[in-house]
Amino acid sequence: MEKLKPVKHAPVLIAGAGPVGLTLSALLSRCGVQNVIFEKNAELSQHPQAHFINCRTMEIFRHAYSPNLMRRITEIVPDQSCWRHFIYATSVLNGTEIGRVDNFPSSSTSRNTAAPPLAAHQVLDRHSPAKVIHLSQSRLMPLLFDEVLAEAGDTTRSRGGKGGHVVRFGHEVKDVREVVEGVQLLVEEKETCDMHVFQGHYVVAADGSSSVIRHKAQISMLGERGVQHLMNIHFSSRALAQATSHRPAMLYFIYNAEVVCVLVAHHYPSGEFVAQVPYFPPAQSPEDFGPVTVRALLDAAIGTAFTDLTVHSVRPWIMDCQVAQRYRSGRIFLAGDAAHRFPPAGGFGMNTGIQDAHNLSWKIASVLQNSANGALLDTYETERRPVAERNASLSMHNFSRSLRVPQALGLNVEQAKDAARISSRISNAMSKALLPYMFAVGRWPLKSLENVRHPYGEMCLAKARKILRDGASLPLLFPTDDIGFRYRPEFPRAQNAEESIHHGLGLDHLQVGGRLPHIWLQCLHPDTGESLGNISSTDLADQLQAAFLSSGIFDFTRSRPFAILLSSSAEEKITLSASQTVLKGWNMPLIGVKIIMRPEVSSHSSTTTFGEFGQEDQQALFRHLIKKGGCLTLNDIEGNWEQRIHSQASSILVRPDGHIQALLPSDKDLDIDF
Ligand SMILES: Cc1cc2nc3c(=O)[nH]c(=O)nc-3n(C[C@H](O)[C@H](O)[C@H](O)COP(=O)(O)OP(=O)(O)OC[C@H]3O[C@@H](n4cnc5c(N)ncnc54)[C@H](O)[C@@H]3O)c2cc1C
Known part of the structure; x- marks a missing residue:
């Protein structure tokens, strides 16, 4: 009861x-x-x-x-060397390698001449203190x-x-x-x-x-349901992990006459993988993926049968594209x-x-x-x-980009969906018997990939390799969408992934609603003037709050989100009053950060966060901050603030999540939009 x-x-x-x-x-x-x-x-x-x-x-x-x-x-x-590549092959171990994508190349592979000469990961390195991980x-x-x-x-x-x-x-x-x-x-x-x-x-x-x-x-939910149906097969095999050490990858896109799937290498040390195998309802259903079928599919994808391979779970998963x-x-x-x-x-x-x-x-x-x-x-x-x-x-x-290589290899997802629909109209027993043959016929062209001298196979490989070489397949990094999004109504939809990857250009541009750009700033000890380390401007809002909370000596912001005002104006003192007006409805505490140019301070190469400063240094900083009425001074050690940011606004009001709330050219001329 x-x-x-x-x-x-x-x-x-x-x-x-x-x-x-x-x-x-x-x-x-x-x-x-x-x-x-x-x-x-x-x-x-x-x-x-x-x-x-x-x-x-x-x-x-x-x-x-x-x-x-x-x-x-x-x-x-x-280590990044284990996951920097996407590999396209006829099997994981020793099948023909159709090609590979290095997501961390030494230079841009873009054909777009208007794009900056940086690869996507280099754009991210320049504009963020953080690194993507697998x-x-x-x-x-x-x-x-x-x-x-x-x-x-x-x-x-x-x-x-x-x-x-x-x-x-x-x-x-x-x-x-x-x-x-x-x-x-x-x-x-x-x-x-x-x-x-x-x-x-x-x-x-x-x-x-x-x-x-x-x-x-x-x-x-609004949008498209059932873009694709997939079986998610979670399995492990240390033998497989060891055997792939000659070509480790984050994703293996596998195309052969027995199976088409994507294999995700989740964790090499424990040999943990997930295979995503498409299935086509209504003729196919998750029940068709019993232990024997699953094992046969995995062996075909890997290219050999490892005895230590253990299947942990087999789950259906429907790929949707919807927003509430x-x-x-x-x-x-x-x-x-x-x-x-x-x-x-x-x-x-x-x-x-x-x-x-x-x-x-x-x-x-x-x-x-x-x-x-x-x-x-x-x-x-x-x-x-x-x-x-x-x-x-x-x-x-991105999903449609991921279909370009299989299309070049002669596979057609729409035909597979049609075959499943047609076979569902005939009797269940007949459909169950017929469908595997129909799919096998659909995958038949992939046989030719194993034979390098086969003219059809050569043609398909050449087409697929061109797509990979031109950077037209699925990429991993999207700087503009990753760190360049803005909280503004007119923020446009991405037209295509190429635009999204190579844009990267606007990431230094100060925009209300955008994330405060990343610049390394040197934190100086308030008493000795020595460098404590370089901290990122993007870390400031959250990090200051975190450090205050753990310091326990500064009650002003305790347990309350606060905003920061960064100012590089020539004035000796920065005025917090204008920002207080902006923050009125939020009733939010404010901390001022004055950016100064003090080139004579010796460069300190270490990069850090406030939370990593020693406790004594933190306390000295906070005592100084209280003495200065809530203002902290940071040194523009590399001159990047001056070069890249100062000309756009002398004061920037930043919300607790690091996004820009207002640009304040001067106290009298506020660019505020609520
Ligand atoms: C194959 C695959 C690959 C993916 N790869 C990536 C990737 O590389 N990067 C990425 O960013 N995303 C990826 N995703 C998406 C990512 O897994 C999800 O977006 C993420 O798990 C969503 O997190 P969540 O906390 O919102 O929901 P979930 O992870 O689904 O967690 C919801 C939790 O709520 C619990 N719950 C449900 N109902 C109730 C209830 N009534 N009462 C109490 N508890 C309940 C569930 O048990 C679950 O623990 C991938 C997804 C799939 C399927």
């Missing part, structure tokens, strides 16, 4: 302990906002899905979390989980069990409803079947693509896959979700901690939804 327990309270209730729910929880706790996550499963998901973490997400990990997270990521992240979602999540517990001061370590007060495993959200004083979640404790009612100021649905909360809030019609319904917010689902080409799913959490956390904290105007919360949808729409269209474009 269900038992209904009395109402329990927490300011923010989060559904789902995926990467997005975990990130939101840690960031809220960091701002002092108490929250609870409900996760229906008994433990964190072990299934490796996402594996590419983009630059903006890495910036968030770098500056919004404690240095501990980055230290632990660095310890486990694989790290399996299932290995990242335990690290995020530990941060959730640390930020909330939860010492009960509830992973895989009960007892934690922040993450409630085995608790399934069944319903949501708004009440006069807040919003309530009806949650079932799965072990006991007890029903609990939790009440909060806000609910965030981070419960994934089939979100119950989105459904209950009657928010529909709304991100907010009253006190309910959607984030992550609950709000958007994209084709994985380009790796935007988890990254976009983590960035949703980053955007939403400081807004909720401002309303709850700073008594900011509640209208601030409306900007979550107006800012994040256009970004999701843009990433959705870019992911679709």
Whole structure:
């Protein structure tokens, strides 16, 4: 019998302990906002899905979390040499190599003469202190989980069990409803079947693509369903990992007469891989992928049968390209896959979700901690939804780019879909017998790839290789969409991935709504004048807050999001009053950062974050900051601020998430737009 327990309270209730729910929880706790996550499963998901973490997400990990997270990521992240390539071949081990894409080439491969002469990774290196990584979602999540517990001061370590007060495993959200004083979640404790009612100021649905909360809030998804149907086969084989040491890659695109699939090398040391094999309903269904079939497909893709190969799970997965019609319904917010689902080409799913959490956390904290105007919360949808729409269209474009090589090899996805539709019209038994032959015929041209002297095979290979050589296949890095997106209504949709990759040009351009560009600035010891290290301008807002919180000596911003005003004006003192006017509705504390040019200070090559300064240095800095009425001085050691930023605005007002709120040419001439 269900038992209904009395109402329990927490300011923010989060559904789902995926990467997005975990990130939101840690960031809220960091701002002092108490929250609870409900996760229906008994433990964190072990299934490796996402594996590419983009630059903006890495910036968030770098500056919004404690240095501990980055230290632990660095310890486990694989060396770039293992994952820099996408390999196209007839089998993983010894099949014909159709070609490969190096995602970190020494120079640009673009044919676009208007593009800068930098490769995409070089553009990112110039414009960000962070680096993209290849790290399996299932290995990242335990690290995020530990941060959730640390930020909330939860010492009960509830992973895989009960007892934690922040993450409630085995608790399934069944319903949501708004009440006069807040919003309530009806949650079932799965072990006991007890029903609990939790009440909060806000609910965030981070419960994934089939979100119950989105459904209950009657928010529909707009866009394309069923772009492709795939079986996700999670398996491991150390023997395979060792055998691929001569050609390691992040992705293997495999085309042969037995199987067409993408193999993701999630973790070489443990030999963990995922194969994504397309299937074609209605004639095919997940039930067709029994253990014998799966094993045969894997052996054909690998090119040999390894005895240590173990299949962990086989799951169907429908690739959609959809964005929720709304991100907010009253006190309910959607984030992550609950709000958007994209084709994985380009790796935007988890990254976009983590960035949703980053955007939403400081807004909720401002309303709850700073008594900011509640209208601030409306900007979550107006800012994040256009970004999701843009990433959705870019992911679709990437998906079609990923089909160029198989098309050149004679494969046709549309014909396969047609064959599946036609065969579903005949009797089930006949269709089951016929379809494998129809698909085998479709894959037959791939036989010719194994024979280099086959004229048809040679022609196909030549076409496919040209696509790869010209950089027209699926790329990995998208600087403009990764770090160049803006929170403005007129922010355009990406027309195509080529434009997106090579743009990179506008990344230094100061724009309201854009992320503050990255410039290394030298932090000087306030008493000795010695360099403490170089910190990135993009890290400033979050990092200052994090450092203040941990220092415990500076109460002004404690547990409250704050803005920063960076000024390089010639005035001796920077005026904070104009910015205070801008921030009035937000009721937000402000810290001033004065950028100076002091070339005589010896260059200090080490790059760091505030959180990594020694405790004594931090305290000296904060004492100085208090003495100066909330102003900090940083040295433009390389002259890049002067060269690239100063001419555009002498003062820049930056929000807690590092995006520009206003450009202030002078106190009298404010460029403010709310
Ligand atoms: C094959 C594949 C490859 C991908 N590659 C990438 C990539 O390289 N980079 C990238 O950025 N993204 C990638 N993605 C997308 C990425 O995996 C998702 O975007 C990401 O997992 C979304 O995170 P989330 O926290 O929003 O949702 P989820 O990870 O789905 O987590 C939701 C959580 O909510 C829980 N839950 C659900 N319902 C309830 C309920 N009623 N009550 C309580 N708990 C509930 C679930 O158990 C789950 O733990 C890939 C996806 C796939 C399928």
